[in-house]
Amino acid sequence: MKPKIKITIIKEDTGYNATALVNENFISTEAETFEHLKEMILEAVNTTFEDKNFVYTEDEIQFEYDLESFFAFYRVINAKALSQRIGMNQSLLAQYIKGIKKPSAAQTRRILKGVQQIGRELTEVQFLL
Secondary structure, eight states, X not given: OOOOEEEEEEEETTEEEEEEEETTEEXXXXXXXXXXXXXXXXXXXXXXXXXXXXXXXXXXXXXXXXXXXXXXXXXXXXXXXXHHHHTOXXXXXXXXXXXXXXXXXXXXXXXXXXXXXXXXXXXTOOOXX
16 A cells, blocks of 8 residues: 655745655655656655555655745735735744745644635636536
């Protein structure tokens, strides 16, 4: 049975870093862009489990982001609108996103809850045809 893969992605000054510990296998890779990082992650994961004949797709990997990485990748999410929606000072959220300040666990949960609520709402959207 293929183990579940949970990759932690962190925005660095020179790009992105991804790491995971899976069944005592340390997986790590980096890239300048998030798109290239996803390719590198797939390559690193599949190389790690090559001897077991496990082949992973992007859909089988859970990505865990820091705020800066998440908002860099999902630029479609408007930080100003999100801050208004969750009742957070826009400047404070911007500082979290840029990595200037580190949010507390409670603030991180608040931001995540807002993003997840938007996601749920978007999955229910229907357009008139």
